[in-house]
Amino acid sequence: MSIIAIVALAIIVMLAGGFYVGRSRAISAVSGATARLHSLPNFHGYYVAIWTGLPAFILLAAYGMFGSGLVDRLTAMELRRDAAALTASFETALEADTETLALAETLAVLRDRADGVAEAMADLRSASGSDRDPARLEALQSEQTDLVNQLATAEDARLGRRAELRDGVSDEAAEAGASVRALAGFELAHAPRERRQLFLSDARRIATDGLASRASPELDAAAAVMRRHADQIRNLVAGIAIAIAFGGLIRTRGQVAAAFRARNHVESLVTAMLFLSSVIAIMTTIGIVFSLLFESLRFFSTVPLTEFLFGLQWSPQIALRADQVGQSGAFGAVPLFAGTAMITVIAMIVAVPIGLLSAIYLSEYAGPRFRLTAKPVLEILAGVPTVVYGFFALLTVGPAIRGFFAMIGIDDVVTQSALSAGLVMGVMIIPFISSLSDDVINSVPQSLRDGSYAMGATKSETIGRVIIPAALPGIVGAILLAVSRAVGETMIVVMAAGQGANLTANPLESVTTITVQIVMLLTGDQEFDSPKTLSAFALGLVLFVITLVMNVIALRVVQRYREKYD
Amino acid sequence: MTDTSPNPAAELPIKVVARDVTVSYSGKQALHDVSIEIPDRSVTAFIGPSGCGKSTFLRCLNRMNDTIDGAKVGGSLTIDGQEINDKSIDPVVLRASVGMVFQKPNPFPKSIYDNVAYGPRIHGLALTRPELDEIVENALRKAGLWEEVSDRLNHPGTSLSGGQQQRLVIARAIAVNPEVILMDEPCSALDPIATARIEELIDELRENYCIIIVTHSMQQAARVSQQTAFFHMGNLVEYGPTEDIFTNPRDTRTQDYITGRFG
Numbered sequence: 001m002s003i004i005a006i007v008a009l010a011i012i013v014m015l016a017g018g019f020y021v022g023r024s025r026a027i028s029a030v031s032g033a034t035a036r037l038h039s040l041p042n043f044h045g046y047y048v049a050i051w052t053g054l055p056a057f058i059l060l061a062a063y064g065m066f067g068s069g070l071v072d073r074l075t076a077m078e079l080r081r082d083a084a085a086l087t088a089s090f091e092t093a094l095e096a097d098t099e100t101l102a103l104a105e106t107l108a109v110l111r112d113r114a115d116g117v118a119e120a121m122a123d124l125r126s127a128s129g130s131d132r133d134p135a136r137l138e139a140l141q142s143e144q145t146d147l148v149n150q151l152a153t154a155e156d157a158r159l160g161r162r163a164e165l166r167d168g169v170s171d172e173a174a175e176a177g178a179s180v181r182a183l184a185g186f187e188l189a190h191a192p193r194e195r196r197q198l199f200l201s202d203a204r205r206i207a208t209d210g211l212a213s214r215a216s217p218e219l220d221a222a223a224a225v226m227r228r229h230a231d232q233i234r235n236l237v238a239g240i241a242i243a244i245a246f247g248g249l250i251r252t253r254g255q256v257a258a259a260f261r262a263r264n265h266v267e268s269l270v271t272a273m274l275f276l277s278s279v280i281a282i283m284t285t286i287g288i289v290f291s292l293l294f295e296s297l298r299f300f301s302t303v304p305l306t307e308f309l310f311g312l313q314w315s316p317q318i319a320l321r322a323d324q325v326g327q328s329g330a331f332g333a334v335p336l337f338a339g340t341a342m343i344t345v346i347a348m349i350v351a352v353p354i355g356l357l358s359a360i361y362l363s364e365y366a367g368p369r370f371r372l373t374a375k376p377v378l379e380i381l382a383g384v385p386t387v388v389y390g391f392f393a394l395l396t397v398g399p400a401i402r403g404f405f406a407m408i409g410i411d412d413v414v415t416q417s418a419l420s421a422g423l424v425m426g427v428m429i430i431p432f433i434s435s436l437s438d439d440v441i442n443s444v445p446q447s448l449r450d451g452s453y454a455m456g457a458t459k460s461e462t463i464g465r466v467i468i469p470a471a472l473p474g475i476v477g478a479i480l481l482a483v484s485r486a487v488g489e490t491m492i493v494v495m496a497a498g499q500g501a502n503l504t505a506n507p508l509e510s511v512t513t514i515t516v517q518i519v520m521l522l523t524g525d526q527e528f529d530s531p532k533t534l535s536a537f538a539l540g541l542v543l544f545v546i547t548l549v550m551n552v553i554a555l556r557v558v559q560r561y562r563e564k565y566d
Numbered sequence: 567m568t569d570t571s572p573n574p575a576a577e578l579p580i581k582v583v584a585r586d587v588t589v590s591y592s593g594k595q596a597l598h599d600v601s602i603e604i605p606d607r608s609v610t611a612f613i614g615p616s617g618c619g620k621s622t623f624l625r626c627l628n629r630m631n632d633t634i635d636g637a638k639v640g641g642s643l644t645i646d647g648q649e650i651n652d653k654s655i656d657p658v659v660l661r662a663s664v665g666m667v668f669q670k671p672n673p674f675p676k677s678i679y680d681n682v683a684y685g686p687r688i689h690g691l692a693l694t695r696p697e698l699d700e701i702v703e704n705a706l707r708k709a710g711l712w713e714e715v716s717d718r719l720n721h722p723g724t725s726l727s728g729g730q731q732q733r734l735v736i737a738r739a740i741a742v743n744p745e746v747i748l749m750d751e752p753c754s755a756l757d758p759i760a761t762a763r764i765e766e767l768i769d770e771l772r773e774n775y776c777i778i779i780v781t782h783s784m785q786q787a788a789r790v791s792q793q794t795a796f797f798h799m800g801n802l803v804e805y806g807p808t809e810d811i812f813t814n815p816r817d818t819r820t821q822d823y824i825t826g827r828f829g
Contacts, residue, residue, distance in 0.1 A: 123709035243694040423569065445672070447668055447670055448672055448674060448675075449633075450633070450666075450668060451632065451673075451674065451735070451738075452670070452674070452684075452740075453630065453633055453661065453669065454628060454661055454665065454666035454668075455661065455662070455665070455684055455685040455688070455738065455742065456659065456660075456661035456662035456688065456689060456742065457658070457684075457685075457688050458656050458658050461688050465674075465684065465688070466674050466675075466684075469674075469675060469676065470674070470675045481678060504736075562636075564573070
């Protein structure tokens with residue numbers, strides 16, 4: 001790395017030199033009469049500096065990002081080539097091994113039987129009337145559990161046998177005096193994925209004199225290969241970077257002349273830079289969407305989409321062992337959608353009237369002094385961290401609601417209820433609605449107000465009949481944005497709404513939302529291949545789609561409204 | 567200091583009388599002691615360079631200056647002998663009898679019908695739907711728009727052309743049966759053909775209303791008005807029959823303005 005650091009430093013020096021050279025050459029090209037230059041001397045300097053530094057730094061950045069991956073790949077390729085003979089003998093051993101063949105056959109038979117049972121169960125489930133046979137269904141269920149167990153055992157046995165054979169081949173080869181490099185390559189070619197990664201990372205640590213988790217001749221051999229590749233690539237990159245920087249400096253230095261349009265070139269480079277920045281933002285979004293999409297697809301390969309979207313039971317605990325009781329796992333997300341919808345509706349019932357009316361007051365009635373104080377205060381409300389609203393809901397609003405209902409004789413109200421979460425979320429959303437609506441109301445042209453006043457309308461008539469209708473699309477847009485905010489809100493609900501996935505219409509019960517479940521599913525130690533954790537991605541995808549649709553509609557509506565007055 | 571003849575068209579009854587009207591915006595005086603008598607059933611034009619106070623004076627006549635923060639109006643202004651700057655006068659009631667048309671057409675974002683029915687509805691002029699329909703039709707006919715829009719009354723008012731929008735706004739103003747109609751440069755945003763159409767309309771409306779029009783176009787003032795008042799720097803410089811003002815101005819400032827030497 002130190003070589004790379006030196007190279008980077010050298011490029012910076014060249015870049016600064018390039019600026020100076022470009023500038024002074026431009027000045028001397030017109031012998032000091034800078035007015036004759038097409039571009040100011042500084043632009044010539046920037047031009048030379050950019051072409052000196054930029055390509056070289058891009059190369060270094062690429063090296064930083066992909067360098068170690070390339071080294072790993074080259075190392076693995078080289079080692080595997082050495083291990084080709086061993087690999088071939090392993091393949092023949094695997095093919096000749098009767099036990100492996102027998103196990104594969106057993107597995108195939110078991111899978112067929114499992115498919116048959118699953119089909120029979122599906123038929124029975126969809127059966128109606130006299131065809132229904134709960135007893136048989138139960139029998140089939142226990143048979144399926146049994147089959148799942150057997151399949152797991154058989155699969156374990158097959159993998160075990162494979163590992164045994166592999167170790168045998170490698171031991172034999174070691175005794176027969178095969179090179180350590182070949183043994184390392186064999187390991188890299190046939191070990192399970194996690195072991196391969198561990199092997200490579202250990203080799204990398206040894207190669208860079210770091211602390212490895214273990215040491216072996218194979219690792220040392222791999223480290224040596226890796227070190228060689230790493231050095232080669234590093235030196236190559238360092239050389240190319242310096243060459244590019246130097247080449248850029250020489251080339252652009254030659255271009256500097258009185259008529260050279262350095263300013264336009266710099267301008268187009270700036271444009272390219274701006275474009276790149278926006279592309280990064282867009283690519284990030286696309287990347288997030290795709291990662292959600294792929295994980296969700298993995299989830300939907302175990303749980304059917306229809307069950308997820310229309311199932312009424314949500315209990316994502318998946319059985320660790322097939323014989324575990326009552327832990328089948330149910331991924332019907334309707335209770336979550338319903339909980340989200342209920343809390344959102346409660347929040348909107350609070351936020352829309354208060355937000356809208358306060359916006360109307362602020363924009364139409366309030367004197368400048370009140371407006372000057374009230375608006376920032378409202379905006380502070382938007383800046384309160386949601387976790388603070390969370391305690392407010394949990395410690396103040398929840399108990400108050402329970403107290404109130406106890407007073408009127410309803411005793412079984414819980415502290416963590418949809419109502420308390422919804423109320424507090426509504427308060428949180430008020431500034432969104434009031435601030436956006438205020439802007440929208442203010443952008444209704446004064447000529448409409450004048451027109452209405454000139455007709456002899458009072459202030460409230462003008463507001464009700466002209467201003468609100470004119471601002472309505474914008475207000476609707478503001479409300480939709482607020483809804484998508486409410487749907488995506490997490491902290492308040494985690495703290496205040498409870499976690500029970502109840503499918504209920506009673507706001508006094510505790511409910512749970514999509515966001516809360518995502519938090520629950522992904523906090524703590526999780527393995528990322530069970531449907532339990534994968535379901536979080538499916539929920540995330542749903543959330544994303546909901547808020548996306550809402551935002552698109554809102555932006556459309558707002559846009560159309562803008563067009564009308566511009 | 568002002569050179570005015572109190573009643574240039576003696577045969578017509580006087581509708582609006584102003585005595586020493588002054589207006590200031592946040593302490594800055596915009597109008598100095600304007601006194602004028604405006605006859606009914608005729609068109610009176612206010613001309614003058616930008617910022618001369620003509621629009622300010624126009625806005626005094628329906629107290630639209632009330633909606634501007636820091637505006638102060640002094641002096642006496644009467645319509646039919648009734649003092650309108652009086653505290654006891656509700657500007658909302660006043661504006662129902664003094665309609666106003668603005669520089670830029672400002673139809674509400676509603677249907678053509680609802681635009682015209684806006685005033686009658688808030689003032690409760692129609693008890694039944696047929697009555698309202700009749701008011702709307704009459705207003706649109708008077709504004710010369712009925713033929714063009716009768717088959718699409720439920721289209722948005724903003725879908726009309728600029729000239730049609732301005733006639734719609736005039737229809738909206740006359741739907742509440744005002745006595746005075748104020749027009750603040752009603753044609754400045756329109757093309758010559760639409761302008762000609764509006765001028766024709768103003769001439770027709772003269773028979774029933776007292777019309778006061780602010781204009782930057784001297785030709786327009788000459789074409790449509792019977793009286794002309796020339797404002798300059800917040801003062802009413804000269805007021806008289808339009809013919810006299812244009813052919814025989816008494817004040818040199820008027821003459822300079824009319825002949826295009828400034829403004």
